[in-house]
Amino acid sequence: MTHIKSLKHTPLSRFAFGTMQFGGTADESASAAMFDASCEAGINHFDTAHIYTNGRSETLLGGFIKDQRDDLVIATKVAYDGNGDPAKMQSDFDISRQRLDMDQVDILYLHQNVGDDLPRAMEWLAAQQTAGIIRYIGLSNFASWQVMKAVSLAHDLGTRIDIIQPMYNLVKRQAEVELLPMCSDQGITCASYSPLGGGLLTGKYNDGAGQGRLATDPRYNKRYSLDFMHETAHALADLSAEIGVNAATLAAAWVARHESAPNPILSARSVEQLRPSLDAMSFEMDDALYARIEALSPTPPPATDRWEERS
Ligand SMILES: NC(=O)c1ccc[n+]([C@@H]2O[C@H](COP(=O)([O-])OP(=O)(O)OC[C@H]3O[C@@H](n4cnc5c(N)ncnc54)[C@H](OP(=O)(O)O)[C@@H]3O)[C@@H](O)[C@H]2O)c1
Numbered sequence: 001m002t003h004i005k006s007l008k009h010t011p012l013s014r015f016a017f018g019t020m021q022f023g024g025t026a027d028e029s030a031s032a033a034m035f036d037a038s039c040e041a042g043i044n045h046f047d048t049a050h051i052y053t054n055g056r057s058e059t060l061l062g063g064f065i066k067d068q069r070d071d072l073v074i075a076t077k078v079a080y081d082g083n084g085d086p087a088k089m090q091s092d093f094d095i096s097r098q099r100l101d102m103d104q105v106d107i108l109y110l111h112q113n114v115g116d117d118l119p120r121a122m123e124w125l126a127a128q129q130t131a132g133i134i135r136y137i138g139l140s141n142f143a144s145w146q147v148m149k150a151v152s153l154a155h156d157l158g159t160r161i162d163i164i165q166p167m168y169n170l171v172k173r174q175a176e177v178e179l180l181p182m183c184s185d186q187g188i189t190c191a192s193y194s195p196l197g198g199g200l201l202t203g204k205y206n207d208g209a210g211q212g213r214l215a216t217d218p219r220y221n222k223r224y225s226l227d228f229m230h231e232t233a234h235a236l237a238d239l240s241a242e243i244g245v246n247a248a249t250l251a252a253a254w255v256a257r258h259e260s261a262p263n264p265i266l267s268a269r270s271v272e273q274l275r276p277s278l279d280a281m282s283f284e285m286d287d288a289l290y291a292r293i294e295a296l297s298p299t300p301p302p303a304t305d306r307w308e309e310r311s
Pocket residue numbers: 017018019020021025047048111140141165192193194195196197198199200202204211212213214248265266267268269272273274276277
């Protein structure tokens with residue numbers, strides 16, 4: 001096998017843009033405008049998935065990147081259903097590459113943990129890499145012990161896990177416990193998703209009449225249904241008003257500011273929505289503000305219970 005370079009050798013922009021709304025809540029022209037605004041802001045890393053918007057997301061992204069292909073890092077995903085059968089992944093990935101109109105995709109993620117299929121899924125990913133069809137291997141929505149199993153399998157296959165994609169935001173902080181420290185320890189890049197909690201942290205649901213994903217998608221409504229999450233959104237809105245910085249800017253910048261330096265994946269349905277998130281790229285968050293925002297939601301307990309002896 002040829003020497004596989006780590007993703008650390010590919011300069012990724014500090015933030016990424018996610019195209020889950022392309023061809024859905026964002027029509028073609030709104031999608032194109034967000035793609036252009038992201039590029040102008042310095043983003044070179046774009047995320048999609050086989051499953052998004054019945055393929056419209058991959059098709060639109062593939063059309064937009066044409067004349068800049070070599071300057072961009074494009075990620076897609078297979079196995080959303082947790083099925084790591086190589087034949088199924090191969091046929092889905094072939095369709096994804098046709099939609100993207102790309103012979104080689106930079107990052108291919110397993111969208112979900114594939115359970116007992118992991119060894120053959122890793123063999124299939126390694127074979128794609130050896131054939132030059134993908135450059136980097138990623139895992140999304142995996143627990144850290146599952147990632148470490150894949151790290152071991154990848155090592156035996158002469159390759160590595162380059163990147164993970166977990167959920168991470170001010171009201172979904174589980175990643176702090178094991179995933180983010182694991183990334184620092186293992187030299188794995190982390191492109192975290194949902195920096196705004198699907199829109200909750202913009203504060204638009206604070207009056208009970210907000211329009212958007214949490215009102216229309218029962219999965220997201222349930223995901224962000226705990227009282228403390230809404231209390232945090234209120235508190236972030238108060239802080240935003242106090243210091244005169246958009247709550248979305250604060251939420252996205254806070255994610256990026258974690259000591260492990262994750263690369264948040266921004267998204268929106270329009271350029272107007274996207275602007276405050278893009279502003280996070282140049283927002284300097286000092287230690288005091290970081291700590292104030294961190295205190296707006298509960299810190300998750302550590303991974304081991306014998307914490308009282310730690311200083
Ligand atoms: N691997 C996975 O399983 C997974 C899962 C989810 C996402 N992702 C990736 O991560 C990307 C980002 O995730 P996400 O969309 O959940 O991110 P997010 O930043 O938490 O939520 C973005 C949503 O918030 C709302 N919003 C954004 N800016 C706003 C503003 N200024 N005012 C009001 N509402 C605003 C919009 O939804 P509404 O207009 O509908 O309210 C927008 O679509 C996705 O595109 C995808 O690439 C991956």
